[in-house]
Amino acid sequence: MVTALDNDITDIKADNIGDFTFPERNKFDAGFGVSPRTVDYISDVKNDPDWIREFRHKALEIFNSKPMPTHWATKDLDNIHFEEFRYYLSDGQKPKRSWDEVPEDVKRTFERLGIPEQERKFLAGVEAQYDSEAAYSNVKKVLEDQGVIFVNSTEGLHKYPEIFRPWFGKVIPTSDNKFSALNSAVFSGGSFIYVPKGVKVSHPLQAYFRINSEQFGQFERTLIIADEGSEIMYMEGCTAPKFETSTLHSAVVELVAMKGAKIQYVTVQNWSSNVFNLVTKRGIAHEDAEVRWIDCNIGSRLTMKYPGVIMKGKRARGEVISIALANSGQHQDTGAKMIHLADDTTSNVVWKSISIGEGRSTYRGQVHIPKHLKGCKNNTECDALLINSSSRTDTYPAISVKGNKHATQHEASVSQVSEDQIFYLMQRGLTEAEAMSLSVNGFINDLVKEFPMEYSVELKRLIDLEMEGSVG
Amino acid sequence: MSLVIENLTAQIPDRQILNGLNLTINPGEVHAIMGPNGSGKSTLSKVLSGHSDYEVTAGTVTLDGQNILDLEVDARARTGLFLAFQYPHEIPGVSNANFLRAALKARLPEGEDIDAVAFYKQLYTRMDQLEMDRSFTGRSVNEGFSGGEKKRNEILQLMMLEPKYAILDETDSGLDIDALKVVARGVNAMRSESRGFLLITHYQRLLDYIQPDIVHVLMDGQIVLTGGKDLALKLEEKGYDWVKDEVLATA
Structure with a gap:
């Protein structure tokens, strides 16, 4: 169906996406730039409770007060012009395009990856959402029977404040970094999951299964809480290139693994090469709990992502398995943070990158083991593969281990085929x-x-x- | 229909290594090339298979009538030329089975895939012939293999890819006598009216187990002497100096 809206944006081209004009009849559009008015607009539209509205305003102040972290990160960050982005568009009003407007090379890639027809349209931005109602209904029934909550973050904070509020923004404080502050100010979309005590969710959960309007927002906010002894695997993204209309993505993902719980968070992302993907991901592992990040980053102009685990309870375990693929014009700046805060905690980081053409990969890792602890272990392995002579890789490990009752091991290699x-x-x-x-x-x-x-x-x-x- | 090498001359940047070499291998024949160190034996195998370190400055090589010197390494391989390496490379993370499947698939028209059941049946048959444990299918190509295991793996590839012409570069080096027998059995099983072999070796020992039809002596990048299998025995007995004298005498 061709709507009036489609006609208004037929001049979208791959090279100026994100730069189109948008018809004024849009019901919910926060406009360009981010200001207290933007935040109020979002809070009004989403009918936020007061505490969230305050949370957003405070976050915006922090965002404005923080400089770009270009003293350690790439100067390319200075090319982000915050006033040029829209921070909230309600669903249904999101830009749509017809299949004919999707660039040929994107279509070809879908074809060769064997992406199902229907999914291609969703990924290309032709359809707002992948219709997986049938697949979802079975999963939903099983989850409900087990008492698992799986909703979008807006619904989570409205319906389940007693679970949501104590943990929201606690694993990653708003002030953690400039982009976590930005996300905290304007977040929408993302998942909220609660797994009750002792429940082991047998199927991996995916955002696909969750039918809602904001599943792939620019400023996603995900909170997963696995109660004592429970287990869950969450999968995010897919390998197909997402044909993006907005070029700034800044998600925040918080994981909470209570005593003896296990959370695995799997991400495969393949962004189009004009996207800044600046993501903060961190989990807390309580006693005997385990948090694993399994992460694959492909594409984007710049990805900065260092999944972390705070091992707060004894014998907690943290792991990051990370693959980065950087082609020409792309910079994968990824790594891991392992914060040991209890005795006998164990962390493992295995990072591999592939740089092709003029692609650049960077490993940044932080391992922190304070002096008063004992029996902590960290193993870090970083292997970079350079395909061409113009490919580049850098490694910045920061390992701070105090005390002498620990075992740490760091190995790094750079190789060429x-x-x-x-x-x-x-x-x-x-x-x-x-x-x-x-x-x-x-x-x-x-x-x-x-x-x-x-x-x-x-x-x-x-x-x-x-x-x-x-x-x- | 044969592998015909005429006046082949090749060099590395500052040194000529092959000096107008002539050799014709017909299907069904097994040729052995022997020669002292530095005579150009291994260079010949690399030049024929298209290694970029060597520059061909003169001569032609045709495989069943097709000029292969203009072809890339992979295209030469797909026309039916196989090289069993003296030092097989390790390919970390790539299983033997996947590697062989990829190599076989590369010979099919685009979009076609090999029949997995038939593939494994063939693979296991060949591995049994080479007394290779089944676990080798899942192991990374040559990674952590002993010298003898690597050589067996080369012959396994030969058996799976069924080339028209196979060059075996010092396949006997580093093998104990039992392994040598197994490898030779594999090669002998592949001898046929439609396949030609070129064995490159330093020692006569290999030729006790793979009997050649024709033996050549390579010196200074040229074939200086050609004979039957008794020539190899004579070399073993008298050494290469004898050839030098012989060649000088006839020159």
Whole structure:
């Protein structure tokens, strides 16, 4: 169906997305830039309780007071012009485009990744949402029977304030960084999940299953609480490139694993190469609890993401498994934060990056073990693979271990696929690109195994696509 | 229909290594090339397979009538040329089975895939012939393999890819006698009217187990002497100096 709205934006092109004019008949549009008025507008539209409205205003002040972290991070951040973005558009009013307007190369990629027809339209921004009602209804029933709450964050804070409020903004304080403050001021969308004591959710939960209007917002806010002894896996994103209309994404994800609980959070993201993806993710692991971040970052102009685990209780465990793929024009600045706050806590970081062409990958890691603790262990492995001579990687590990009753281990390597290896593979009949793809897939194979099956298959195909044209 | 090498001349930046080499391998024949260190034996295998370290300055190589010197390494391989490496490379994270599937798939028209059931049936048959444990299918290509295991793995690839012409570069080096017998059995199983072999070796020992039809002696980048399998025995007995004298005498 072609609506008047479609006609108004037919001039959207891939190279000026995010720069289109929007018809005034939009019911909920906070306009350009972010100000106290923007925050009030969002709070009005979303019918926020007063505490959230105050939370947002305070966050905006913090956001404005904080400088860009360019003293340690890339200067490219200075190219973000906050006044040029829209911070809230209500769903249904989001820009839509027709299938014909989706660039050919994006369509081709969908085709070759074998993305189902219906899903392609959603990913291309043609449809606001992937209709997975059928798949969802079964999951929903099972979850309800177990007392699991799985709603969007707005619904969460309205309906379940007694669970939501004590933890919201507690794992990641608003003032953690400039972008967590921005998210706190204008957040909408994202998931709220509560898993009751002892419940082990057998299916991984995905935002796909949650039918709501804001599942892929720019400023998502996700809070997952796993009560004592419970287990949950959450999956976010997919390997297909998302054809984005807005170029600033700043999510905040907070995880709370109570005593003996286990949370695994799996992310595979493939952003279009004009996106700034500045994400804050952190979990708290109480006694005997475990938080695992399994993370794959592909695409984007700049991704800054350092999933963290605060091991607050004895014998808590934290893990980050991270894959980054940076092609020309892309910078993956990723890593992990491991904060040990109790005895006998264990953390593990395995990070692998692949830089192609002029792509750049950066590892930043923080490990903190204070002096008064004992029996803490950290293992950090960083391996970077450079495909071309113009590819780049940097490693910035910050390991602060005090006291002598701990074990830490840090290994880092930078390698290239050797010419002899390529010669060997090509002598068996593989083209140079196939040889390179196979080598790269081999490089990350041990980490890919950590991803759920459907993701790992897609990841392999995606790497094949990324490697095309990177050699020779 | 044969692998025809004519006047092949090749160099690395500051040194000529092949000096107008001539050799014709017909299907069904097993040729052995022997020669002292530095005679150009391994260079020949690399030049034929298209390694970029070497520049061909003169000569032609045709495989069943097709000029292969203009082809990339992979295209040469797909026309039916196989090289069993002296030092097989390790491919971390890529399982033997996946590697072989990828190599076989590369020979199919685009979009077609190999039949997995038939593939594994064939793979297991070949591995049994080479006395390789089934666990090798899941292990990364050559990673952590012993010298002998790597050489067996080369022959396994040869058996799976079924090339028209196979070059074996010092396949016997680093093998104990039992492993040598197993490898030789694999190669002998692949001998056929439609396949030609070129064995590059330093020692006569290999030729006790893989009997060649024709033996050549390579010196200073040229084939200086050609004979039957008794030539190898004579070399073993008398050494390469004898050839030098012989060649000088006839020159």
